[in-house]
Amino acid sequence: MVRCFAVKTTKVFLCTLLLFASSWHAFAIELEPRLWSHLPINKNFGGVGYVHTEADIFIDPATQLEDVEMELDTVAAKYIRTFALFNKTARIDLTQAYHEGRWEGLLAGEFASTERSGLSDSIVRFAFNLYGAPPLKGKEFQSYRATKDSETTIGLGLVARLPTGQYYKEKLINLGKNRYALRPQLGMQHIQGKWSAEITGEVAFYTNNDEFFGDTKLEQDPLYIAHGHLIYTHSPGFWLGASLGYDYGGENTIDGLKKDNHKQDIGWALSAAYPINRVSGLKLTYINTRTQEDTGFDSDSLAISASYLW
Numbered sequence: 001m002v003r004c005f006a007v008k009t010t011k012v013f014l015c016t017l018l019l020f021a022s023s024w025h026a027f028a029i030e031l032e033p034r035l036w037s038h039l040p041i042n043k044n045f046g047g048v049g050y051v052h053t054e055a056d057i058f059i060d061p062a063t064q065l066e067d068v069e070m071e072l073d074t075v076a077a078k079y080i081r082t083f084a085l086f087n088k089t090a091r092i093d094l095t096q097a098y099h100e101g102r103w104e105g106l107l108a109g110e111f112a113s114t115e116r117s118g119l120s121d122s123i124v125r126f127a128f129n130l131y132g133a134p135p136l137k138g139k140e141f142q143s144y145r146a147t148k149d150s151e152t153t154i155g156l157g158l159v160a161r162l163p164t165g166q167y168y169k170e171k172l173i174n175l176g177k178n179r180y181a182l183r184p185q186l187g188m189q190h191i192q193g194k195w196s197a198e199i200t201g202e203v204a205f206y207t208n209n210d211e212f213f214g215d216t217k218l219e220q221d222p223l224y225i226a227h228g229h230l231i232y233t234h235s236p237g238f239w240l241g242a243s244l245g246y247d248y249g250g251e252n253t254i255d256g257l258k259k260d261n262h263k264q265d266i267g268w269a270l271s272a273a274y275p276i277n278r279v280s281g282l283k284l285t286y287i288n289t290r291t292q293e294d295t296g297f298d299s300d301s302l303a304i305s306a307s308y309l310w
Helices: 138-147
Strands: 044-060 065-085 088-107 110-119 122-131 150-162 181-192 195-206 209-212 216-220 223-235 238-249 252-254 263-277 280-291 296-309
Touching: 263 296
Parallel strands: none
Antiparallel strands: 044 065, 044 296, 065 088, 088 110, 088 122, 122 150, 150 181, 181 195, 195 223, 209 216, 216 252, 223 238, 238 263, 263 280, 280 296
16 A cells, blocks of 8 residues: 555545455466555455456366366455454455356367356465564554555465365366365565555465365365566555466376376456545456466456445
8 A cells, every 4th residue: 555544534544445356266366466555453344346257278187178168257255354463463364255157168079068156165364464564553553654655564474265165076167176275475565655566476285185076086286376566556545556477387186197287377467446435445457367388278357346444
């Protein structure tokens, strides 16, 4: 957040709004800016969003899919609670989505189509700032932000994907993954005037799915992810952002047989946020991902979200 709190008290929370990800789908590159923003402690942030995604799946050896077109509609809710931990600013995020999707293409060389609707896996994120962004609330927080034209923040986070989503072991395509995934994160944000730059590195680790399609066991190698964001704040609560991300790795193994389908994707996103009033606002995001391998998929997503502070 940039110069957001050198303003009247009635506008003090505008720049803490609109923190919610537009990447509520199941893809690896989650281009979410402001993961390390300085927030007042003992506050609650709630948000709802809608994402429409269209994707072309070229070849996926793990699922025997080829030349598949996918359309996915997602409605999601997110909650953030901020607090102090060991004299550091900390937060916990809870995200739950509902999907409706359709897939059409070749399955094991034969034309097939299917539809799915139901809950996705639940996502929990815990993060705290190691450096910068002290734990403050109320007028103390306002005064601190009003004096900070330049600041660097370093943070640690851990994202857990829980196997709570819809899953049928006899079906190849599912909304849930039937396994846990953990993503430790290290990030840095630098504020300079109205500009904010942020970079985050992550590694995704996956447990095994022992009930994969055909009574097989699915394993996946770690996936390495990096993403950066540049944000310009025009006025309190009104900001524009550009994001760029990259991932590599994550090869699948089924019953001990490697599938030679490691991922290498590039993604980018454009975001715009606008305040409705001092405690609520809207955000619009376009997200584009492109595989750099013969396997994988390309996707385009358009998302709109609303957030509220109390």
